[in-house]
Amino acid sequence: MRDADFFRRWMVATAAAVEREADRLTELDSPIGDADHGSNLMRGFTAVRGALNKDTPAAPGAVLQHAGRTLISTVGGASGPLYGTLLRRTGKELGDAAEVSDEDFRGALDAGVGAVARLGGAAPGDKTMLDALIPGVAALGTSYRAAADAAEGGALATVPMRAHKGRASYLGERSVGHQDPGATSSALLLGALADVADGLL
Numbered sequence: 610m611r612d613a614d615f616f617r618r619w620m621v622a623t624a625a626a627v628e629r630e631a632d633r634l635t636e637l638d639s640p641i642g643d644a645d646h647g648s649n650l651m652r653g654f655t656a657v658r659g660a661l662n663k664d665t666p667a668a669p670g671a672v673l674q675h676a677g678r679t680l681i682s683t684v685g686g687a688s689g690p691l692y693g694t695l696l697r698r699t700g701k702e703l704g705d706a707a708e709v710s711d712e713d714f715r716g717a718l719d720a721g722v723g724a725v726a727r728l729g730g731a732a733p734g735d736k737t738m739l740d741a742l743i744p745g746v747a748a749l750g751t752s753y754r755a756a757a758d759a760a761e762g763g764a765l766a767t768v769p770m771r772a773h774k775g776r777a778s779y780l781g782e783r784s785v786g787h788q789d790p791g792a793t794s795s796a797l798l799l800g801a802l803a804d805v806a807d808g809l810l
C-alpha cells in the first residue's frame with residue numbers, strides 16, 4: 610500500500626528530474642515550440658515541492674490534487690493545465706483513503722490520462738505528452754520500471770511524428786524529426802515514480 614508520503618516523494622523526485630533536465634526540455638521546445646517547456650515545468654514543480662514540503666496532506670488523493678492545483682496556478686504554458694489535470698483527476702479518483710493499492714493507483718492514473726486527452730483533444734500519434742503517458746500507464750501492470758521504460762520509448766517514438774496539437778502543429782510537416790518536449794517530460798514523471806517505487810529516492 611502507498612501512503613501520502615510516497616506521493617509527496619514522487620512529486621519531489623519529479624521536481625529534481627525536471628531541474629536536472631530543464632535545459633534539455635527547453636532545447637526540445639525550441640525547434641517546434643517557443644523554448645519554454647523546461648522553465649515552465651521547473652517553475653511549476655518547484656512550487657509543487659515547496660507546497661508539499663510545507664504542508665503534506667494526509668491522503669494520497671489530496672497530495673495529487675494539491676500538486677495539480679499548484680501546477681495550474683503557476684505554469685502559463687499549455688503543459689500547466691494538462692499536467693495539472695492529470696494530477697487532479699488522478700487524485701480525485703484516489704478519494705480520501707489514507708493508503709492506496711498499486712492497482713487503485715493504476716486505475717486512477719488511467720483516468721487522469723483520459724482527462725488529459727479530453728482536455729487537450731489529442732489522440733495517440735498526435736506528437737504530444739499522451740504518446741508517452743498512454744504506453745507508460747499501459748505498462749504499469751507489469752512494473753513501475755516497465756512503465757518508465759515504455760514512456761521513454763513513447764517519447765523517442767514522437768520523433769518521426771507530425772504534430773497535430775499544440776504549438777508544434779503550426780509547423781505542419783516541419784514538426785517531423787524532432788522529439789516532443791511534453792512526451793519527454795512525461796517520461797521524466799514516470800521515471801521519477803519508478804525511482805521512488807524502487808526505493809532509489
Ligand code: ADP
Pocket residue numbers: 638642643645646649650685686687688689691725728729730731736737738739774775776789790791792
Ligand atoms: P506551450 O506549448 O504553451 O509553450 P509547453 O511548452 O510548456 O507549453 O508544453 C508543450 C507541450 O505540451 C508539448 O510538447 C505537448 O507535449 C504538450 N501539449 C500541447 N498541446 C497539447 C494537447 N492539446 N494535448 C496534449 N498535450 C499537449
Ligand code: MG
Pocket residue numbers: 638642643644645646686776
Ligand atoms: Mg512551449
